[in-house]
Amino acid sequence: MNYSLPYILFIGFLLLIALLQSAVNFTERSRRTLSILALIVFVLFIGGRGFIGWDWTNYYRDFARAVPLSGFLHHKWMFREQGWNLYVSIIRTFTDSYNVFVFVSTLIDAVLLYLFFARYVGHKYFVFALAVFFVFYGFVFETDLMRNIKGLLIFLLSIRYIESRELVKYLALGLLACTFHWSIIVLLPCYFFIHRRFPLVIVIAVFLVGNVVYLFGLPSLSLVIKAIAQFLPEQMQERVLEYVTNALFGKTYGFTLGYIERTLVFVLVLFLQHRMIEDDKSNLIFINTFTIFVLICMYCYEFNIFITRFGALFSFGCWVMYPRLLKYLDKVMAPLFAILVSAIMLVKMHNMSSNILYDYQNFIFQKTDSYSHREQIFRKNQDSLKK
Numbered sequence: 119m120n121y122s123l124p125y126i127l128f129i130g131f132l133l134l135i136a137l138l139q140s141a142v143n144f145t146e147r148s149r150r151t152l153s154i155l156a157l158i159v160f161v162l163f164i165g166g167r168g169f170i171g172w173d174w175t176n177y178y179r180d181f182a183r184a185v186p187l188s189g190f191l192h193h194k195w196m197f198r199e200q201g202w203n204l205y206v207s208i209i210r211t212f213t214d215s216y217n218v219f220v221f222v223s224t225l226i227d228a229v230l231l232y233l234f235f236a237r238y239v240g241h242k243y244f245v246f247a248l249a250v251f252f253v254f255y256g257f258v259f260e261t262d263l264m265r266n267i268k269g270l271l272i273f274l275l276s277i278r279y280i281e282s283r284e285l286v287k288y289l290a291l292g293l294l295a296c297t298f299h300w301s302i303i304v305l306l307p308c309y310f311f312i313h314r315r316f317p318l319v320i321v322i323a324v325f326l327v328g329n330v331v332y333l334f335g336l337p338s339l340s341l342v343i344k345a346i347a348q349f350l351p352e353q354m355q356e357r358v359l360e361y362v363t364n365a366l367f368g369k370t371y372g373f374t375l376g377y378i379e380r381t382l383v384f385v386l387v388l389f390l391q392h393r394m395i396e397d398d399k400s401n402l403i404f405i406n407t408f409t410i411f412v413l414i415c416m417y418c419y420e421f422n423i424f425i426t427r428f429g430a431l432f433s434f435g436c437w438v439m440y441p442r443l444l445k446y447l448d449k450v451m452a453p454l455f456a457i458l459v460s461a462i463m464l465v466k467m468h469n470m471s472s473n474i475l476y477d478y479q480n481f482i483f484q485k486t487d488s489y490s491h492r493e494q495i496f497r498k499n500q501d502s503l504k505k
Contacts, residue, residue: 122471124478136246149241156245157228165224168479169492171261186211201297202265217481230271243441251437253463255430269298312406328416339418390446408435
């Protein structure tokens with residue numbers, strides 16, 4: 119069974135709308151309408167999903183055990199982040215349906231994405247940005263990291279305060295984001311450096327060294343973790359070292375599709391960055407963010423989970439830079455770049471969703487499997503899929 123087909127069709131739909139939005143001489147109002155249409159389909163497709171992915175078992179139990187606001191303070195919550203817990207409690211006050219909870223959560227994400235992309239991408243490339251978001255960690259965020267994506271999208275609203283240098287407002291939104299997932303704290307220091315232009319020679323040197331580390335499979339992050347572990351209590355040290363040596367977190371390096379794609383885009387950004395920054399200073403923020411993301415993928419290749427949990431926090435650099443590049447490439451290179459990235463996205467989408475845990479169902483249009491049935495499938499297949 120081709121489990122990835124619904125997801126490929128969804129991305130294909132977004133890419134078709136993106137082509138119309140960018141290539142046809144529409145009015146701004148018409149382009150905005152296409153942006154909203156794409157988001158409506160996004161909400162119906164992702165918000166209407168059944169039990170797919172890996173972490174829905176935890177989120178289902180969390181919501182099923184949650185209490186309305188009246189009992190919020192006395193409830194023992196599964197997760198530590200009180201912003202998330204309050205959010206779940208508010209929705210639980212009005213419904214006990216997990217499907218409704220997922221739909222509302224996706225709808226809120228869509229609104230936050232609209233605010234972000236409308237400001238930093240514009241409606242000419244809005245739908246292309248949405249497709250890039252979905253393939254480059256958005257799919258993982260929406261299905262498996264529901265707390266992380268809420269925190270990240272709230273944080274993205276604070277980027278305007280990096281531009282205007284308003285630290286108090288920036289921290290207020292950043293700390294609110296941390297109450298949805300603690301990992302957002304990694305992004306808070308960005309205020310102090312992400313808007314600055316770094317010496318090009320240093321950026322290139324770090325990038326080239328990263329290529330050597332990645333392509334030859336040299337240890338990098340594991341050495342740092344082992345060094346730090348020596349100063350930890352014995353019990354914690356054992357857990358950390360077990361984490362380092364656990365094959366589950368995997369090592370994937372060499373000329374992979376992701377490596378080729380990231381390197382190609384990085385080189386393009388390198389050549390175009392001067393013109394991009396001269397045209398719009400906000401481009402520098404996303405150039406730096408994308409650079410950090412690329413470097414994390416190289417230096418932290420030993421731990422896929424580290425890239426997913428922390429490197430992915432900087433993936434919004436991809437969401438903005440990929441569509442923005444179309445504006446700065448010439449009339450020949452722009453369509454070639456769009457075609458190449460689109461082909462890569464379709465392949466990546468297939469690779470991410472081509473197993474039984476992503477057997478797509480939509481509760482809006484059909485009767486979906488029960489939690490117990492999907493849990494049996496999950497328990498039966500998770501060990502073999504982890505290998």
